Amino acid sequence: xxxxxxxxxxxxxxxxxxxxxxxxxxxxxxxxxxxxxxxxxxxxxxxxxxxxxxxxxxxxxxxxxxxxxxxxxxxxxxxxxxxxxxxxxxxxxxxxxxxxxxxxxxxxxxxxxxxxxxxxxxxxxxxxxxxxxxxxxxxxxxxxxxxxxxxxxxxxxxxxxxxxxx
Amino acid sequence: xxxxxxxxxxxxxxxxxxxxxxxxxxxxxxxxxxxxxxxxxxxxxxxxxxxxxxxxxxxxxxxxxxxxxxxxxxxxxxxxxxxxxxxxxxxxxxxxxxxxxxxxxxxxxxxxxxxxxxxxxxxxxxxxxxxxxxxxxxxxxxxxxxxxxxxxxxxxxxxxxxxxxxxxxxxxxxxxxxxxxxxxxxxxxxxxxxxxx
Numbered sequence: 001x002x003x004x005x006x007x008x009x010x011x012x013x014x015x016x017x018x019x020x021x022x023x024x025x026x027x028x029x030x031x032x033x034x035x036x037x038x039x040x041x042x043x044x045x046x047x048x049x050x051x052x053x054x055x056x057x058x059x060x061x062x063x064x065x066x067x068x069x070x071x072x073x074x075x076x077x078x079x080x081x082x083x084x085x086x087x088x089x090x091x092x093x094x095x096x097x098x099x100x101x102x103x104x105x106x107x108x109x110x111x112x113x114x115x116x117x118x119x120x121x122x123x124x125x126x127x128x129x130x131x132x133x134x135x136x137x138x139x140x141x142x143x144x145x146x147x148x149x150x151x152x153x154x155x156x157x158x159x160x161x162x163x164x165x166x
Numbered sequence: 167x168x169x170x171x172x173x174x175x176x177x178x179x180x181x182x183x184x185x186x187x188x189x190x191x192x193x194x195x196x197x198x199x200x201x202x203x204x205x206x207x208x209x210x211x212x213x214x215x216x217x218x219x220x221x222x223x224x225x226x227x228x229x230x231x232x233x234x235x236x237x238x239x240x241x242x243x244x245x246x247x248x249x250x251x252x253x254x255x256x257x258x259x260x261x262x263x264x265x266x267x268x269x270x271x272x273x274x275x276x277x278x279x280x281x282x283x284x285x286x287x288x289x290x291x292x293x294x295x296x297x298x299x300x301x302x303x304x305x306x307x308x309x310x311x312x313x314x315x316x317x318x319x320x321x322x323x324x325x326x327x328x329x330x331x332x333x334x335x336x337x338x339x340x341x342x343x344x345x346x347x348x349x350x351x352x353x354x355x356x357x358x359x360x361x362x363x
Binding site for chain 2: 001005006009010013015040041043044045047048049050051052053054055056057058059061064065067068069071072075
């Protein structure tokens with residue numbers, strides 16, 4: 001086979017760009033071998049076009065379908081077994097995801113609150129987690145620290161006691 | 167739902183019902199298109215048992231993937247694509263390197279070209295349809311998997327060169343040369359009929 005024959009085939013198959021198609025047409029006008037090749041391609045295509053029409057499944061409708069139905073049942077049963085495994089994995093993953101997200105939020109909040117911004121003003125908030133009744137506020141720009149202590153209502157007033165430290 | 171209702175329904179309706187889980191509707195689709203799907207598998211594999219197995223596997227996959235069928239092409243075309251892909255997977259598994267490398271050398275050296283002069287007369291004129299199909303069947307069986315595949319994908323599946331190249335994981339140039347070789351070899355084999363007659 002040569003490049004010209006492959007171009008002729010591509011032209012026959014409608015796969016050749018227009019410029020090259022014109023060259024093929026020009027060749028066909030003067031080359032009897034090219035014409036014969038084109039005729040061979042057409043005859044082969046015509047012969048093949050009738051081939052599959054005569055092919056039938058060599059099994060009865062019921063028998064052929066019975067195997068397909070069985071295949072579908074097996075596939076669906078297999079999917080049903082896999083699904084609970086997938087769900088429990090997702091469930092377990094979610095159980096870890098929620099607390100992990102909570103920790104991440106606390107870290108991000110801490111980073112945001114301790115960053116330098118507002119024209120150099122640095123503010124820090126702190127809560128003593130072990131003792132949720134204490135709250136500390138520090139303003140580094142003014143050198144102020146405020147500690148808020150919440151006492152039980154029967155000892156002092158319920159608003160709590162605070163003091164500033166300069 | 168009576169059998170009569172399914173047999174008179176259009177493919178689109180049967181597909182819609184099947185997508186909702188109606189297995190009887192799907193059975194009707196299988197009955198309507200089973201020959202076409204089987205024929206495509208048989209053209210590719212040239213083996214009845216393999217073609218039956220692969221076509222049935224295609225129907226099972228079709229059922230599983232019904233939700234993906236959007237109606238861009240006809241249902242039959244969609245199913246033929248499924249069976250073609252299954253056949254291609256099977257061919258890859260069965261690939262016999264030794265035999266195909268000899269054929270490829272023959273193709274590249276133009277061995278077939280030297281044996282096969284270009285001729286003009288139609289060698290198939292006058293043949294009965296059934297006889298012609300029988301001879302084409304024999305001729306297809308004499309092609310390698312690679313050559314038969316490219317011929318089936320182009321002539322029956324009507325795929326473009328670039329689609330065939332992607333499906334067969336080769337270059338467009340390779341598709342073109344294999345297709346050319348397959349066509350000329352088919353013509354040569356079928357021309358032998360006329361000479362015998």
